[in-house]
Amino acid sequence: MKKLINKPEDVVREELEGLAWAHPDLVKVHFDPNYVYRADAPVNGKVAIVSGGGSGHEPMHGGFVGKGMLDAACPGAVFTSPTPDQMYEATKAVHAGAGVLYIVKNYSGDIMNFEMAADLARADGIPIESVVIDDDVAVEGSLYTQGRRGVGTTVLAEKICGAAAEQGYNLKRLTDLCKRVNDNGRSMGMALTPCTVPHVGRPTFELGEDEMEIGIGIHGEPGRQRTKLRPADEIVELLMEPILADLPFKAGDRVLLFVNSMGGTPLIELYILYRKAYSILEGRGIQVVRNLIGPYITSLEMAGTSITLLRMDDELIHLWDAPVLTPALRWGI
Amino acid sequence: MKKLINKPEDVVREELEGLAWAHPDLVKVHFDPNYVYRADAPVNGKVAIVSGGGSGHEPMHGGFVGKGMLDAACPGAVFTSPTPDQMYEATKAVHAGAGVLYIVKNYSGDIMNFEMAADLARADGIPIESVVIDDDVAVEGSLYTQGRRGVGTTVLAEKICGAAAEQGYNLKRLTDLCKRVNDNGRSMGMALTPCTVPHVGRPTFELGEDEMEIGIGIHGEPGRQRTKLRPADEIVELLMEPILADLPFKAGDRVLLFVNSMGGTPLIELYILYRKAYSILEGRGIQVVRNLIGPYITSLEMAGTSITLLRMDDELIHLWDAPVLTPALRWGI
Amino acid sequence: MEKAGVETMSVHRDEVLAWIRAVAAAIEQNRDYLIQLDAAIGDADHGANMDRGFKAVLARLGSVADKDIGTILKTIGMTLVSTVGGAGGPLYGTFFMQAGMATAGKLELTPADWVSALEAGLQGVINRGKAQPGDKTMVDALMPALQALKEALGHGACFAEALTRSAEAAERGMRGTIPLVAKKGRASYLGERSVGHQDPGATSSFLMLKAAAEIWANARPG
Amino acid sequence: MEKAGVETMSVHRDEVLAWIRAVAAAIEQNRDYLIQLDAAIGDADHGANMDRGFKAVLARLGSVADKDIGTILKTIGMTLVSTVGGAGGPLYGTFFMQAGMATAGKLELTPADWVSALEAGLQGVINRGKAQPGDKTMVDALMPALQALKEALGHGACFAEALTRSAEAAERGMRGTIPLVAKKGRASYLGERSVGHQDPGATSSFLMLKAAAEIWANARPG
Ligand SMILES: Nc1ncnc2c1ncn2[C@@H]1O[C@H](COP(=O)(O)OP(=O)(O)O)[C@@H](O)[C@H]1O
Numbered sequence A, B: 001m002k003k004l005i006n007k008p009e010d011v012v013r014e015e016l017e018g019l020a021w022a023h024p025d026l027v028k029v030h031f032d033p034n035y036v037y038r039a040d041a042p043v044n045g046k047v048a049i050v051s052g053g054g055s056g057h058e059p060m061h062g063g064f065v066g067k068g069m070l071d072a073a074c075p076g077a078v079f080t081s082p083t084p085d086q087m088y089e090a091t092k093a094v095h096a097g098a099g100v101l102y103i104v105k106n107y108s109g110d111i112m113n114f115e116m117a118a119d120l121a122r123a124d125g126i127p128i129e130s131v132v133i134d135d136d137v138a139v140e141g142s143l144y145t146q147g148r149r150g151v152g153t154t155v156l157a158e159k160i161c162g163a164a165a166e167q168g169y170n171l172k173r174l175t176d177l178c179k180r181v182n183d184n185g186r187s188m189g190m191a192l193t194p195c196t197v198p199h200v201g202r203p204t205f206e207l208g209e210d211e212m213e214i215g216i217g218i219h220g221e222p223g224r225q226r227t228k229l230r231p232a233d234e235i236v237e238l239l240m241e242p243i244l245a246d247l248p249f250k251a252g253d254r255v256l257l258f259v260n261s262m263g264g265t266p267l268i269e270l271y272i273l274y275r276k277a278y279s280i281l282e283g284r285g286i287q288v289v290r291n292l293i294g295p296y297i298t299s300l301e302m303a304g305t306s307i308t309l310l311r312m313d314d315e316l317i318h319l320w321d322a323p324v325l326t327p328a329l330r331w332g333i
Numbered sequence C, D: 001m002e003k004a005g006v007e008t009m010s011v012h013r014d015e016v017l018a019w020i021r022a023v024a025a026a027i028e029q030n031r032d033y034l035i036q037l038d039a040a041i042g043d044a045d046h047g048a049n050m051d052r053g054f055k056a057v058l059a060r061l062g063s064v065a066d067k068d069i070g071t072i073l074k075t076i077g078m079t080l081v082s083t084v085g086g087a088g089g090p091l092y093g094t095f096f097m098q099a100g101m102a103t104a105g106k107l108e109l110t111p112a113d114w115v116s117a118l119e120a121g122l123q124g125v126i127n128r129g130k131a132q133p134g135d136k137t138m139v140d141a142l143m144p145a146l147q148a149l150k151e152a153l154g155h156g157a158c159f160a161e162a163l164t165r166s167a168e169a170a171e172r173g174m175r176g177t178i179p180l181v182a183k184k185g186r187a188s189y190l191g192e193r194s195v196g197h198q199d200p201g202a203t204s205s206f207l208m209l210k211a212a213a214e215i216w217a218n219a220r221p222g
C-alpha cells in the first residue's frame, strides 16, 4: 500500500486536524464524536444542513462546510457510515432554531445511522427532515432492493441547498428543493484502478492492465461489469448513454455537467472527458449552462471518473451561482 | 498504460478543447500555434503576463489564465517546452501596450524557447522582461550547472504578479516583484509512483512497492535519491528540512504553506501532510498566514507531493488575497 | 428427565459476559476474513468495524459487570451503535438493545429467556433494516438460528444441545447466502455479481451464535 | 592526387536533401531508443520531439527543394524550432539556421563548405545553450566531430574519408558522455545520478553525422 499516511487508524483524525488547521476561518472540527462544522455556527434564523458519510471521499463532505453550503459534516471511518452520535451532536451544534436538513446518500448504513440520529434529535424537539440522494444509474433499483446509490448529485445538492438556506428557505421548502435536485440528477462512474482502504492494506479488487470497471460506486466496491479498457471517448459514451436515457434528458434541456475524478485521475484527463461529454450533449441539443470539473467526490486514490448530469432551471442556476465559501468550493466571495 | 485518453498524439489538443469549451467566459484557446489566453485580452493599460511549459502539469499553466493571474499560457507537448512561435503569437495577442512579463521555469528548454520568442517580440517593438523561477532545493545549483528547477513557487508567482498587474504595476515593478517572489520561495517534492508519458506508454522509472523517490521534479524524472517508503510525518520532515534550511526561514517569518499533489495523491493525504508541515512550522515560531492545498502543479498521474514555502510580507499577502478568476484558482469574484 | 434438565439449565450473568468476550475474540480472529468477504461484495470494512466495536464493548464491559443481563446487553448495543458505524453498527446495536430490553432485570437466562432475547434482537434488526429472509443479509443467519433453537427446545433438547442446533442452522443460513442475489446493503448494488459470495454480516452473526454454543456448552446436563 | 581529389569532391543540393531524409529516417528508427535514453536522465521526450520535428521537416522539404542549400538548411532550422520544443528544438534549430547562413547561395558543398557549416552550427548551439565540452550534451558529440573532420581534411583525406572520421569521433564523444556528470539540461538536476547514462542529445547528433558519412560515401574518389 503506497500512501502518504502514518498509521491507518490515525488517517481520519489526522486528516481532520489538517483540515481544521488549514481553514480555521471557515470550519471547526469537533472530535469524539467527530464532526466538522461552520466556524460561525449556529447561523441564526437559517435552516442548518448536515451531511456525512464514510471518509475517503474528500473533499466531500468536510470540504463543503462553510458559508453557502453545509453547516456540518460527519465523517465516518474510511468508507464506513458515521455513527448516530456524530450526527446528533453535530445537529445540536448547528441547529439555529429553524430546523435541520439531513442530506443522506442512499446506503443502508448511512440511512440507518442518520435515522437513529434523527430520532434522538427529534426527541430533543429539533425539527429534522432527511432527503436521500440516489442518483447512480449504474444500479438497477427496484422496490425490493436497496435502490440506487447516492453519488455525484450529492455534491450539487449540497451546494444548491446550501445557497437556498442562506437565502432563507424554510425547512419544508428546502426539503422539497433537495428532492427536486435529486430527481433531476443522474450519475455513473468507472474505475481504471481499484483503491486501497488503509486498514485493509490491499486493493479492494484486482484489475488487469487492460481492464476497467464500469458502474462503480464510491466505496472501492466492484462495478456492474468489467470490460476491456477503451479510448476515453468510448468510455464517456458508455457513461453518458445510461445517464441520458434514464431521466431522460431531452433536446432543449439545460444541464450542469459535472465531470468528477475518483481521486487518482488528473485534470488533463478530465478535460478530455469533458470535451467528449460536452460534444455528445451538443449533438443532442442539450445545453450545458454550468459545469464542475475536478475531484469532488472521490474514492481514495482510485483512478477513474464519474459523470453527473443535473437538469437545471432558473432557480437552480440562480442558487448554483450564489456565493459559496468552503475549503473546496469557493466563488462570489 | 492506464489513462482516460484517446490517441497519445491528441492528448494536448483535446485537453485544450475541453478547457476552452468548459470556460468560454474566462479563456480562449488558439491552435497552431497553441496558446490559452484571456477571453478579454488584450486588457488595456495592463502589463500582460505570459507563461508556459510542457503539458502534463495541469492546471498549470492554462488553468491559471484569467482575471488576476495570467494573460496567456503556452502549453508544449507533454513535458516538452513550448516553441518560440507559441510565445511570440501569444505575446502579440495579449500585449496591451504596457509590455509583457514572461514567467519562465528554469529548464534549459523553456529558457531557450522563451528567449527566442522574446527576440522575435522585441523585434516588433514589444517590451519583454523575463523572470526565471528556480525554487527547487532538491537540486544543488552552482554557477557551472543549469541551476535549480522551477516548481511550486511558479504557481504563487503567477497569482501574485497577476494581481499586481491588475493593480497597475508597470513592467519594471512587476519584474522586480516576480524576482522577489522567486527569492522568497523554496520547494521540494517526492514521488510514491512514477508517471507515464502518453507517447512513451510505460513509466519513466520503476519504483518498488516499498520505495519512494525524494527530490523529484515535475517531469517524471527520477529524483535525487531513492529510499524506503516512510510514514507521512517523516516524509514531510525530509522535505521541510532542506526547504527551511535553504532560505533560511526563521522564527517570526510569515509564510504561505503550499502542499501540492503531484496528480495522483488525493486530498485526504494532503491534509495529513499539511498537518505535519504546519506543526513543524509552529514549532519553529514560523507563522502560516496563508495556504494552498491541492493539485496545482502536477506530473500527470504521479502519486506524490511537493511542499512550497513562500516568505510573505504585507504586499505579498495583499496581492495573494486580491480577487482571482481563472479555471483553477478563484476567489473574491 | 430431559425436561427436568431443561429447568435446571440456564446461563448466569458471568456466562453472558464470558460469551461477549468470546464473541469479541472471535471477531478479532476473523477480522481479516470478514474484511475479505466484505471486499468481494461490499466495501471491505465489516471486519474492521465489528472489531472496533467489540473492542469498545470490552472496554465498557467492566463498568456494567455487576448489573443485570438486560442492562449489560443494552449497554453493549449502545456501544456498538456509537462505535461500529456502517450498516453493522445500527443493526447489531439494535439487536443487542432489543435483546437487552427483553431480558431486563435478569441475572440469569433460561432457554426461554434466550429465545425471547434472540427473537427481540432479530425483530429489531428486521424493523431497522427492512430485510427479508433471502435478501443475503445477517437475517439469513439469525432467523434460521432462532427457528432451530425453538424447534430443538420444543423437541425437548437440552439448552446446550439447542444452542448447538441453533449455531448449525446459522452456519447453514450463512452458507446459504452464497448463491443469493443481494437485495439489501451494499452488495445489492452489484446485482447478479453478488452471487457466489458469502455475506459478511451473516458470517459475523454465525460467529456470535457459535460462540454462545461453545461457551455455554457446560450447560449440558450431568 | 588526393588534393585534386578533394577539389572534385563535393555534395550537391540533392545529396543534402538525401542526407536530411536519411537523418529523418534514422531519428524515426531510433525514436524509442532516444526516448529510453532521455527517460533515464531526462524526461523521456527527446525521441518523440526530434521525430515530430523531422517529420515536419520532410513535409516542408518539397517547397524548398529547388532553393539553394543555405535556404534549405535555414528552413529546416526554422521548422525544427517551431516543432521540436524542449531543449532540442532551439538547439538543433539554431544549428541548422546557422549552418544555413554559412552556406547561403550555394548549390553544392565542398569539404571546406561543410566544415564552415558545421562550425557555424556548433557555435550557434554553444551560444544558445552555453554548454562547455564535458557538460554531457550534444556539444560532446558535435565538437569532436568537427575537429576530426578538419584534421582528416588537413591530412589530405578525401571528403568521404573525413566524414567517416567525423562520424567516428562523434560516436566516441557520444559514448564519452556516459561517465560524465551532467552540467546542462535536465540531466544536470540528477547530479551524480546522471553518471552511467549516455546523453540523448549527443546520440541524436551522432546519428546525423553518421547519416552524412553514409549518404555522402559516394563522394569517395572513382
Ligand atoms: N438493510 C439491511 N438489513 C439487514 N442486514 C443488512 C442490511 N444492510 C446491510 N446488512 C448487513 O450488513 C452487512 C455489512 O455490514 P458493514 O460492512 O459493517 O456495513 P456497510 O455495508 O455499511 O459497510 C451485510 O453483510 C449485511 O449482512
Ligand SMILES: Nc1ncnc2c1ncn2[C@@H]1O[C@H](COP(=O)(O)OP(=O)(O)O)[C@@H](O)[C@H]1O
Residues within 6 Å of the ligand: B079, B080, B081, B107, B108, B109, B110, D038, D042, D043, D045, D046, D049, D050, D085, D086, D087, D088, D089, D091, D125, D128, D129, D130, D131, D136, D137, D138, D139, D184, D185, D186, D199, D200, D201, D202
Ligand atoms: N544548454 C544546453 N546546451 C547544449 N545541449 C543541451 C543543453 N540542454 C540540453 N541539451 C541537450 O538536449 C538534450 C535533451 O533534449 P530534449 O529532451 O529534446 O529537451 P528537454 O531536455 O527539454 O526535454 C540533452 O540530451 C542535451 O544533449
Ligand SMILES: [Mg+2]
Residues within 6 Å of the ligand: A054, A079, A080, A081, A109, C043, C045, C086, C087
Ligand atoms: Mg462501510
Ligand SMILES: [Mg+2]
Residues within 6 Å of the ligand: B054, B079, B080, B081, B109, D043, D045, D086, D087
Ligand atoms: Mg522535455
Ligand SMILES: [Mg+2]
Residues within 6 Å of the ligand: C038, C042, C043, C044, C045, C046, C086, C186
Ligand atoms: Mg462494509
Ligand SMILES: [Mg+2]
Residues within 6 Å of the ligand: D038, D042, D043, D044, D045, D046, D086, D186
Ligand atoms: Mg527530454
